[in-house]
Amino acid sequence: MAGELEGRVSIITGGGSGMGRSTALMFAREGAAVAIADVNDEGGEQTAAQIEDLGGNALFVHTDVSSERDAVNAVAETVGAFGRLDSMVTAAGISYANYVEGDDDTDPFLHPEAASILNKPTEFWRKVLDVNLTGAMLCAREAARQMVAEGHGGAIVNFASINAYNPSNLLTDYSVSKAGVVMLTRCFAAEFGPRGIRVNAVAPGPIETPMLARVHRAAGDGAWGNVPLGRTADPDEVAEAVLFLTSDRSSYVTGKTLGVDGGISTV
């Protein structure tokens, strides 16, 4: 199946870890030149290096997706390096505004009281919306502007979540931002369809990422007993859906959000 994205150029936000990294590596294996846009320099550089070690073309661009200037810059740098843009994947996201990786004091799963909307500062809410919703809007919009300017179609894949459908009491801001991504995907599909740009989303369920490990630690291994397939998933299983929605195999699919969640009940 290799070579499905041969000659294509893709930007993957959040490509420095988790599902974004899996997607970046899979796209590179399929022949795409991949720009990693991440606020995490170490992870982003690492993904880019892994791709180059495999003989692929990659570029890391430091990017805070909630910054309009950074999003504009990531597109400019990518086109500068690779000459065009065909695909945007907006995988960058945060679940909690104040969590510091590895710091138990700021882990909302360990401190549910502090994570309640009743108890957290408005800035926390705003930051989650800025990154997860406005960030997806900025990146998708700048990519579409570039594709339209280049005069060809393309594909945009956003990251929603099962929490777009199922509220979580620790994750109000996150859940609301992800529901917004579902509607943003539909709106952009309607708006960019006539230009040949397809816009879809994935809605991952419990995927084995650093965030999920913390859920397990706080809630125990029974936390995902409601998954019909009875297991959590590898990030590659989400990347496969992103690849499908990016490749010509989904040529008549746009505006859709596909759950990759082991069958957790969503509407």
Place this chain on the structure above:
Amino acid sequence: MAGELEGKVSIITGGGSGMGRSTALMFAHEGAAVAIADVNDEGGEATAAQIEDTGGQSLFVHTDTSSEQDVLNVVAETTKKFGRLDSMVTAAGISYANYVEGDEATDPFINPDAATILNKPTERWQKVIDVNLTGVMLCAREGARQMVAEGHGGTIVNFSSIAAYGPSPGIMDYCVAKVGVIMLTRCFAVEFGPHGIRVNAVAPGPIDTPMTASLQRTGALQQQGGALPLGRMAQPEEVAEAVLFFTSDRSSYVTGKTLGVDGGTNTV
């Protein structure tokens, strides 16, 4: 890309024409042995012959999917010939109970008055529900029973429609049946998930098939679909690609979902 379904055995209902045929040919191209289950003998035989002409393995079994006996029979015939069952695709469907291919007098888009629920006999409602909803249930259930008996997982892909989301005068029985398919898909996914059987659906929009020929001719399609962002009808192969995705291991964590393949038609 060939070989994604190597060693797998699939039954495709409605494989005698349209999207069912495209799916059958694509699955065979990917290495699957394919049983064509259709009430249309001529079309079904033709698909099976096309597969064998290209070196694939195929079988045609006359099947009215609304008949429990026929459904049991097609699963039995398929496993007898190919030794197992890994995948069921329920593409068989009808849009109007009394429409005769090519006969304008029975075409509901040409005679909308006769097609309204106020004027059509209950048997026509019953037939559309029998084929499009009960037929899907029977095929998916028998497919799952066989897979569970064989002790391995598998996949089921059902055919819903954009009509599941947008009510349409004249085909209300079809709309109701297709929205039922979405919930059936979710229920079966929950029920069969622990057996390693994934159940998903596609919801095609305007696809260039015999079923949409009269819609195209009368212009009803334009009134029906509403805004169509991609601005064109699709070829059946574009739906078959989504069915293949749901059947292959590429969608290993996807179950209970209905994916619109509709050019961006407004759905939820």
